[in-house]
Amino acid sequence: MRPSLPIAACVACMSLFLFAPAAQAHHSFAAEFDSTKQVTLKGKITKVEWTNPHIYFYMDVLGADGKSSNWAIEAGAPNVLYRQGWRPDSLKIGDQVTVIGSRARNGMDLANAISVVLADGRCVLAGTSGPGGTATECAPNTGAPNAQGATAPRN
Amino acid sequence: MIAVVAALAASPPAYAQWEGYPTPGIPRLPDGKPNLSAPLPRTPDGKPDLSGIWQSTRGAFNIAIGLKPGETVPFNAKGKAIFDERRDTNSKDDPSARCLPTGIPVRNQLNTPMKIIQIPGLTVFLYESRTTYRQILTDGRPLPKVDWPAWAGFSIGRWEGDTFVVETAGFNGKAWLDQAGHPSTSDLRLTERFTRRDFGHMDMEITIDDPNVYSRPWTIYGQFVLKADTELLEFICEENERDSQFMVGK
Numbered sequence: 001m002r003p004s005l006p007i008a009a010c011v012a013c014m015s016l017f018l019f020a021p022a023a024q025a026h027h028s029f030a031a032e033f034d035s036t037k038q039v040t041l042k043g044k045i046t047k048v049e050w051t052n053p054h055i056y057f058y059m060d061v062l063g064a065d066g067k068s069s070n071w072a073i074e075a076g077a078p079n080v081l082y083r084q085g086w087r088p089d090s091l092k093i094g095d096q097v098t099v100i101g102s103r104a105r106n107g108m109d110l111a112n113a114i115s116v117v118l119a120d121g122r123c124v125l126a127g128t129s130g131p132g133g134t135a136t137e138c139a140p141n142t143g144a145p146n147a148q149g150a151t152a153p154r155n
Numbered sequence: 156m157i158a159v160v161a162a163l164a165a166s167p168p169a170y171a172q173w174e175g176y177p178t179p180g181i182p183r184l185p186d187g188k189p190n191l192s193a194p195l196p197r198t199p200d201g202k203p204d205l206s207g208i209w210q211s212t213r214g215a216f217n218i219a220i221g222l223k224p225g226e227t228v229p230f231n232a233k234g235k236a237i238f239d240e241r242r243d244t245n246s247k248d249d250p251s252a253r254c255l256p257t258g259i260p261v262r263n264q265l266n267t268p269m270k271i272i273q274i275p276g277l278t279v280f281l282y283e284s285r286t287t288y289r290q291i292l293t294d295g296r297p298l299p300k301v302d303w304p305a306w307a308g309f310s311i312g313r314w315e316g317d318t319f320v321v322e323t324a325g326f327n328g329k330a331w332l333d334q335a336g337h338p339s340t341s342d343l344r345l346t347e348r349f350t351r352r353d354f355g356h357m358d359m360e361i362t363i364d365d366p367n368v369y370s371r372p373w374t375i376y377g378q379f380v381l382k383a384d385t386e387l388l389e390f391i392c393e394e395n396e397r398d399s400q401f402m403v404g405k
Contacts, residue, residue, distance in 0.1 A: 028216075028246035028334055031402035051395035053254070074397070079267050079283060079388045082174070105403050129216070 029102075029130035033112040037103040040143070041071055041111065045095045050078055050088040057091050059099070061109075071109040073099055075116070076127020086124065095119040100143045102130055115143040173386035181383055182354055189383040191355020198273065203317050203351045205271045205278065208387065209379040215264035217335035221361075221375030234338050234368030241336025247404040249331055254392035256287065256306040259323065259345055260361050261333040264377050270387055278312055278319070283387045291321050301325035304341055321347040332363065340367040355381040 029035075043061035055075045060068045075081065078088075091097070096119050101111035114132035117123050123138035125145065135145030170176040182193035196204045215221060219228050230238060241248065251257040263269070267283040276294035281287075291312040299309055304327040312321045328341035346362040357379040364372035 028249060028252065028402070031245035031247035031249075031252075031404050032398055049395055052390050053392045053396055054398070056395070056397065077267070077390070079390050082172075082388065104401055105405075106401055108401070110401065 029112065029128070032104060033102040033130055034105050035102045035131040039099075039101055039103050039111050041073075041099045041101070043068075043071070043097070045091055045093055045097060046070060047093065048091050052079070053077055055081065059097065069109050071099075071111060073101065073111055073113050073116075075113045076129070081127050084125070084127065090118070090124070091116075092119075098141075098143050099126075100132075100138075100145070101126070101128070102132075114138075115145050117141060117143040172388060175384055176386070178383040178385075189355065189381070191353070191381060193354035195351045195353050198275075202314055203319070204273055205319060205349060205351055205357065206273045208268050208270045208382045208385060209357060210268040210382050211264040211266070212378045212380060213264065214266040215261055215333060215377070218260045218264065218333040218337060218361075218375050219335070221264070221377050222373070223376070226373070228337065229370045229373050231366075231368060231370045234365075237338040237368065238336050241331070241338075244404040245402075246331075246334055246336050247402040249334055249336065250329060251331065251334065252402060253399045254285065254396050256285070256330055257334075258330040258332040258337075258339060259289075259307060259347075260337075260363065260375065261331075262287075263347070263359060263361070267390065268382050268385075268387060281387060283390055285392045286390050298322060298324050304328070306330050308343070308345070315348075317350060319349040321345075321349070323347070337363075338368045339363075339365050342367050357381075 041059065041061045043059040045057055045059050047058040049056040055078050057073050057075070059071050059073060061071050062068050078086070098117035099111065099113050100115045101113040104110035112128055112130055113126035114128050114135070115123055115138035116126050117140065121141050123140050123143050125135055125138055132145050138145045182190040184190045198204045213220070222228070262282055262284065265284045269283065270281040272279040272281065276292070278291040278293055280289040280291070289307055289310060291310040293312045296311060298311055301309065301324070304325050306327055306329060308323040309325040310321050310323040312319055314320070323345040324343070326339065326341055326343045328339055328343065330339060331337065332339050343363070343365040346364070348360040349357055351357045359377040359379065360374055362372050362374045363369065
């Protein structure tokens with residue numbers, strides 16, 4: 001069953017949310033994540049936590065050394081993501097996804113996601129409060145957001 | 156919005172958590188959308204009715220974005236030292252990162268909505284963020300004597316023409332005014348001014364007066380848009396807070 005994310009309608013509906021303020025974390029992104037250490041992770045989802053203040057999902061990522069490690073991925077607040085079209089079951093265990101994000105400063109296998117390419121190739125923004133959070137869309141299959149690198153005005 | 160509702164209807168229920176449920180009794184355009192330019196509603200005593208769900212037009216990680224162009228935050232030496240330390244450590248010690256309350260200025264400028272309920276003698280702000288509330292007493296009482304200060308202080312409100320003026324004091328000084336780290340102490344006094352322009356738009360000014368950390372009062376400005384056909388969602392910050400343990404700073 002495809003994720004219940006109404007992306008086909010949502011390309012149009014994304015524009016309804018363009019006025020919305022850039023996603024704001026409950027915390028300072030920069031104290032925990034390093035936006036200069038961007039990672040692109042491909043793997044299978046093993047767990048999903050649809051919770052405040054951030055949703056988390058976990059994925060098994062095959063490293064260059066052929067070893068698999070389980071990464072924790074932080075995305076935005078579910079309240080904000082829900083209004084952007086995410087649903088609690090948008091990500092399912094077993095889904096093959098690609099995540100572009102910023103790695104944790106402490107070097108753990110933990111990242112703050114900018115975009116997520118879903119199992120069917122569609123891309124959704126992950127509600128980051130870090131750089132990349134002002135993007136309004138991301139490219140299918142690659143996950144590339146359309147505006148990143150610039151510091152959000154609030155900084 | 157119709158396309159989104161139609162897409163959601165394909166996977167039942169159509170109005171999950173009341174998202175999309177039509178708000179009763181609001182002015183609408185011929186196409187059914189809320190008429191945000193309609194005249195503002197008034198209570199029987201002729202005052203503007205601020206009741207409704209409001210969304211700040213921007214989230215303010217740093218409330219200085221609300222200053223008038225060319226103005227800067229008037230830190231005194233102590234205030235600057237505190238702010239600089241918080242910025243140098245990327246706000247790693249922000250109490251709100253641990254789900255403790257945010258300061259009022261940033262709380263009014265989040266990317267989650269708030270609901271104002273205005274009844275005789277009392278105006279209530281329900282903040283979706285962290286599922287918190289503030290009470291603003293409008294029954295004519297003065298600010299209270301305080302021997303047990305609070306994170307959000309104690310608020311009274313009155314009308315100056317069509318502007319709702321809120322005075323707040325009795326803060327415990329623990330909250331940061333924003334996530335960037337603008338400081339406040341227990342001597343903080345806030346004055347908020349809310350002016351609803353029409354059905355769908357409201358302006359806000361906040362004057363921050365804390366002589367321990369700022370050399371003079373300073374004012375920031377913000378705006379809200381009314382959100383109809385929606386409802387506040389729950390937001391329990393404590394249910395899965397994982398960041399504070401990893402906020403190493405730099």
